[in-house]
Amino acid sequence: MSKLNYSEIEKKWQEYWKENGVNTTSNDFENGKPKFYILDMFPYPSGEGLHVGHPKGYIATDVYSRMKKMQGFNVLHPMGWDAFGLPAEQFAIKNKINPNIATEKNVKRYKEQIEMLGLNYDWNREINTTDPKYYKWTQWMFKQMYKAGLAHESFEPINWCPSCKTGLANEDLDGNACERCGTQVEKKPLRQWVIKITDYADRLLEDLDKLNWEPHIKELQKNWIGKSEGSEIDFEIVDAEKNNLKENKLRIFTTRADTLFGCTFMAISYSLAKEWIENGWQASEEIQNFISEIEKEEKARTADFDMTKLEKKGIDTEIKAINPANGAEVPIYIANYILSDYGTGAIMAVPAHDERDYEFAKKYNLEIIEVIKSKEENTEELYIGEGVEINSGEFDGMNSEEARIKITEKVGGKIVSKYKLKDWVFARQRYWGEPFPIVFDENKKSYVVADKGLPVVLPNVENYEPTDTGESPLANIHDWVEVYGFINEEGEFESLDKSDERAKKFFRETNTMPQWAGSSWYYLRYIDPKNDEIFVNKDLEKKWSPVDFYVGGAEHATRHLIYARFWHKFLFDKGFVNYDEPFSKLQTVGLIMAEDGKKMSKRYGNVVNPDDVVKEFGADAMRTYEMFMGPFDKSVSWNTNSMAGVSRFLERVYSLTSKIDFSEEAKDDREVERVINETIKKVGEDIEDFKFNTAIAQLMICLNTFEDEVKKDKLISRKTFESFIKIISPFAVHISEEIWQNIFDYKTSIHLADWPSYDEAKMKKDEIEMSIQISGKFRGTFSIKPDSGDEEVLEVVKSTKVYKKYIGDNLEPKKIIVVKNRLINIVV
Ligand SMILES: [Zn+2]
Incomplete structure (x- = not known):
């Protein structure tokens, strides 16, 4: 067996690909090739480098994109770096190294590791979110949002x-x-910047229908946006003025306006009560103590606290409100189950039809009025379902669904949609992020920086440690913060020399943008990475967009994937891009766990380093193994023995090259022909469906068939072996190139070759197995030519031992049923 020198051939071909531009993507669509844009979620280059789990998604997109290219698509498969953000900053602080330098170092290391695996990224299109040439456009887009009234300051x-x-x-x-x-x-x-992503809530929700995404990811987004329809209803406060309340009404939101007649008290949060006190309400000491008590309790609660287990507590404010449905006066309580950040801070309580209100009413002896009657028999005092109105005046007998709308109308309320999605808090009080293109005048009024002042470059600082004051470290760099200039006709800031008589003093915004900013639009920049005029040429964008296939971690479902969709829709509305959704298809990646079944982590000392694996087994074996481990979207544990098995498989492929029949008239046996055609079909279909593991299993079956031939002292034809090398090439990128150019003597890369086609007719087996049933009972099998007619089947069956044993000449078949290619059932 000829042992392969992995590191030698890997290096050789990686250099060859670079020199010959094999991975370069052209923007030239004149050749009429259809486009295919496949994208990885770009990595955050941390100080630790990649472990074997990280590149799983990259290998998959690499395999997929190589096949697409061979199938005649113009493929865009780029890579870049999401390098701003807290981890890089924390790494830099810990190691006392400037984040700029740390990032550069980390990117270099990541790139080496990625290249080591033979991934086919077009590095001419590499981007980095921390590059001023890149973040100039992030700032420019923020500026467009500011001008559109979508980004504003908030306190x-x-x-x-x-x-x-x-x-x-x-x-x-x-x-x-x-x-x-x-x-x-x-x-x-x-003080911070907020982006009104909620303006897009409905579209983010509705347009999910257009996307070919995994259903569970869509569901996560739906829940995150969290739309609920309900009613906004005002309750008048009795003697508001006498109690020194600023407002004379309490606005509530409810999804169950049909139960309004059953509202017997109201409950408000401690934070609303505090607001009342600040505005002049003379609350008793007892009430003030109670407020402090529940405030303290709420703040001490941990995230995993189960709110259903909260013991309900409240205190009567002695203030009353009027139920607008029936004019009844109801008490207003301060209650601990109304959280400080809950909507309007007040609820209408309907103890007969809400669990929490019920529990509270029982404890404080408040009235319980039943207003919904279940359509089924119900003897419980608490009923939270739908039903028919009772004790609700003119609405008695109405369905609760209908009553919700009618009662809201009657009391002058409004049907509104509420969302769980909140506006995007967009400022970070840290150093390592995009500076805002914003300055303030002496009265703290904000202005955007004129285009010619972009990018606003992040200055180098001595100390980038965060402060406790809520001020960014940038606030201490006075040279940078203080700028001189004027406000031009467009209302934008232009800088001037301090000595210029028109120059006034302004102050730069010192917060920075969150890490999510640069990653919200990076996929557009790959299309046109060097354009200085605009972030992407719109004609070019039309040709490449949208991203056809996006592959990455499920943890981004409610973060990056919401932000990017919002950002893209904004750019679409402003006419900068051609489509209103960025990613047509989305596929999530299953994790690779350590050999011990735990998550790979330095902490557990179970990290497998890809450098070591590549050194021992070669890059092709690692690539092929990661695709073979199991279904792509499932978590699987690393297993070194299986890794070695895949490595042996590739060695067997290589050693078979000594058994090729290069002659013109070379012809394979029927079985070899059948298996290669079947394999071409299955591998192509499986890669298309991201079922890499079954594709590789089929390649193994095919290799076994070849080896069986060789054992019979036969050779494999050049044509068949070439097809096999072509379809294995997306996985074993180096070995296949070695065979292609060194053994088959081609002068161009295998990765630019055509994907082989298959012949369905040749995939038929000479004989197939069918089963015999006698009166519905399985009795055995027999071999027959595929697609045989009923007569032929019966003919063959009559000669079998089974037939002779169970039927013979004694019995007369009453009925014969043939299921083509599967079975025959003889009823006697
Ligand atoms: Zn933290």
């Missing part, structure tokens, strides 16, 4: 991670904890 309390020392969006949380470090977040009032 609302936001999630604050005391450990990372930055504000966070809801998408950055895991329950109530910081997704990065696990620390419980606090609410902190902080």
